[in-house]
Amino acid sequence: MQKEFFKKxxxxxxGELLKKRNGRVSGRPIVTRHTMHLVLRSSRAKGKWxxxxxxxxxxxxxxxxxxxxKYGVKLLHGANVGNxxxxxxxxxxxxxxxxxxxxxxxxxAMKITGVSRWKTKAQVGITKFWDLRPFTRVVVGRRAQLSxxxxxxxxxxxxxxxxxxxxxxxxxxxxxxxx
Numbered sequence: 001m002q003k004e005f006f007k008k009x010x011x012x013x014x015g016e017l018l019k020k021r022n023g024r025v026s027g028r029p030i031v032t033r034h035t036m037h038l039v040l041r042s043s044r045a046k047g048k049w050x051x052x053x054x055x056x057x058x059x060x061x062x063x064x065x066x067x068x069x070k071y072g073v074k075l076l077h078g079a080n081v082g083n084x085x086x087x088x089x090x091x092x093x094x095x096x097x098x099x100x101x102x103x104x105x106x107x108x109a110m111k112i113t114g115v116s117r118w119k120t121k122a123q124v125g126i127t128k129f130w131d132l133r134p135f136t137r138v139v140v141g142r143r144a145q146l147s148x149x150x151x152x153x154x155x156x157x158x159x160x161x162x163x164x165x166x167x168x169x170x171x172x173x174x175x176x177x178x179x
Contacts, residue, residue, distance in 0.1 A: 013136055014134050018132060036089050037087075037137040037148050041131050044126060051083070064087070071103070072092040072093055073091055073100050074090040076089065077149060078152065079159060080156075081155050082159055
């Protein structure tokens, strides 16, 4: 009976959810006990700005490692799909999420587009790089964690050029052979 007094907190925030009222009602859930699924998406990441370009792939990986170490964020799994990045992260301190995400998104956008303090967005020819705010979802439980792991594997295969349905079949085969 007492549980009725506590509101059920939403586990996801950001991305497309912010276009709906339900997505804006509560703040971003940030936890240290569980892992979080983080998605950074940019429709401008095409061609020479794609995250899969060999140079940009290295840049993104190095930026993520650098700021993860600086802010105490554990990068557990990740997938670079070209126009978006999926990460499974674990925070060691809830107050480091904001500086971590600000640093990562700014550094990636600046390195890939070439924008700097001396070269403005107008000179490069863009208005903004990221589509929406980063999407995060708290991953609670073993089953959800395994589902996320498979989802990231599927996205990693998609980034390598496989179609989504073929990637799903490959992951299911891999699971049936190992189990």
